[in-house]
Amino acid sequence: MCRCLPTFLLFLLLIGSVSSCDQLPDTPTQGLEYIELNHFRVEPTLVSFNALDDGFKDTTLIFQVFTQIHNSEWIDHFGMNIKNPRTSEILEQIPLATPTPDNLPIDFSTTFSWQTNTINFEEFVLELYALDVFGYGISHQATIQIDGIASDPPIILWAENPSPVEIPTDDTTVNIPFKAKVTDPDGQNTIDRVFILFENEDGSLLVPTPNILTDTGLGLDEAAGDSVYTITFSINKSNTAQNRTVLYYALDKAGLSSDTVRTSFNLIEP
Numbered sequence: 346m347c348r349c350l351p352t353f354l355l356f357l358l359l360i361g362s363v364s365s366c367d368q369l370p371d372t373p374t375q376g377l378e379y380i381e382l383n384h385f386r387v388e389p390t391l392v393s394f395n396a397l398d399d400g401f402k403d404t405t406l407i408f409q410v411f412t413q414i415h416n417s418e419w420i421d422h423f424g425m426n427i428k429n430p431r432t433s434e435i436l437e438q439i440p441l442a443t444p445t446p447d448n449l450p451i452d453f454s455t456t457f458s459w460q461t462n463t464i465n466f467e468e469f470v471l472e473l474y475a476l477d478v479f480g481y482g483i484s485h486q487a488t489i490q491i492d493g494i495a496s497d498p499p500i501i502l503w504a505e506n507p508s509p510v511e512i513p514t515d516d517t518t519v520n521i522p523f524k525a526k527v528t529d530p531d532g533q534n535t536i537d538r539v540f541i542l543f544e545n546e547d548g549s550l551l552v553p554t555p556n557i558l559t560d561t562g563l564g565l566d567e568a569a570g571d572s573v574y575t576i577t578f579s580i581n582k583s584n585t586a587q588n589r590t591v592l593y594y595a596l597d598k599a600g601l602s603s604d605t606v607r608t609s610f611n612l613i614e615p
Contacts, residue, residue, distance in 0.1 A: 353476040380475045381415035383450075385485035387471050393492040394463040401494065406459045408489065410473060414453050418446035422476040425457065430488060459491075464531045467491040468600045495599030497530040501539075501606045504593040509611040513582050519556045524575045524591045525558060525606070537598045539574040543610070544590040551589065580612065587612050 348493035372422040388409045410425070420443050444451050461467060468491070474484035504525040513519055531536045558576045562569030565577045574595075588611045595603040 361566075367571050367582060376558050378416045378419065379481060380417070380419050380477055380483055382473065382475060382483055382485055383413045383415065385410075385412040385487070387411075387472060387487040387489065389489075391492070392485055394494050396494050396496060399463045399494065401463055401496070403447055403462050404459070406461060406491070407456055408459065408471070409454060409456050410471065410486070411452075411454045414444055414451045414475070416448075417444045417451050418448060419477040420446075421478040422474075425455075425475060426472040426474070427457075427459075428470040428472060428486075430468055436469060448482060460491075461491060461493075463494050464496070464534055464535065464593050465491060465493040466495075467493075490494050493531075493535065494599070495529075495531050495535050495601055496598045496603035499527055499529040499595040499597050499603045501593055501595060501603050502526040502528055504591070504606040504608055505593060506608055506610055508609050509613045511581065511615045512580060512584050512586065514615055515582065518581045520565060520573055520577050520579050522577050523558065523591060523593075524573055525595070525602070526573050527595045528572060529597055531597070533572060535597045535599070537596045539595045540591040540595070541576065544592055546588055584612055586614050 388411070388533055411576050414420070422442045423443050425439040425441065427439070428435055430450065439457055444453060457471075459469075468488065470486050471486050472481055472484050472486045476482035504523075506523040507521055510519065510521060523541055525539055525541075526534060527539050531541060539558040539560075541558065542555045543551035545551055556576055558574035560566060560570060560572065560574045564575070566575035588609070591608045593606040593608070593612050
């Protein structure tokens with residue numbers, strides 16, 4: 346004898362197969378209620394250290410999280426994730442105790458700590474989430490920024506670029522790397538950007554806006570995160586012979602500038 350599942354049980358099995366957070370059905374069916382997290386906020390979202398009040402030290406920051414939970418009786422998993430804002434990598438997972446079931450809205454608050462140093466510049470995302478027994482969920486996010494103390498400017502250890510370079514006579518394009526090795530006494534994460542400018546023989550700047558070197562490991566930058574910053578320029582037969590000075594300098598996140606390092610860049614006829 347064939348035994349068929351009751352229609353209601355079959356409906357539950359179908360719902361239970363869905364496990365994607367933040368992908369709720371457009372229209373709830375059969376009066377099913379969903380978890381809601383309203384009035385979400387995190388305090389503070391910006392922390393700024395200064396040398397006079399905070400000094401240079403390891404420290405622990407405490408953040409408060411607030412929300413109002415509706416339909417808490419449906420919560421099966423409840424927690425927070427700390428994420429890298431650029432890659433969405435989860436840096437830390439923080440499980441939270443499931444709130445006491447209540448058919449009325451619940452005001453919820455909790456705290457979490459973050460180990461850092463007063464010279465650190467950091468940014469991360471706090472994600473609060475709740476999942477029900479069927480795998481449906483909701484989440485909210487807040488970006489938290491930590492501005493540390495930058496007491497020393499960055500230092501350019503060396504800078505280099507090919508010179509002289511012959512101008513191609515055919516349709517060849519020549520890619521030329523400009524590189525600078527940069528460090529910062531307060532830590533590499535305090536480096537903001539590394540720049541170059543081109544100075545003409547009369548002392549004027551070729552372009553007033555500086556170009557930005559990167560340490561991404563892309564193009565002619567040999568390795569990401571090795572503190573060697575690179576930018577690539579291309580020349581072809583349309584270029585003309587010229588003698589210029591390259592000005593390399595770096596800024597940290599507090600706006601302090603390194604000394605300027607100068608190299609020559611000469612384009613010559615073959």
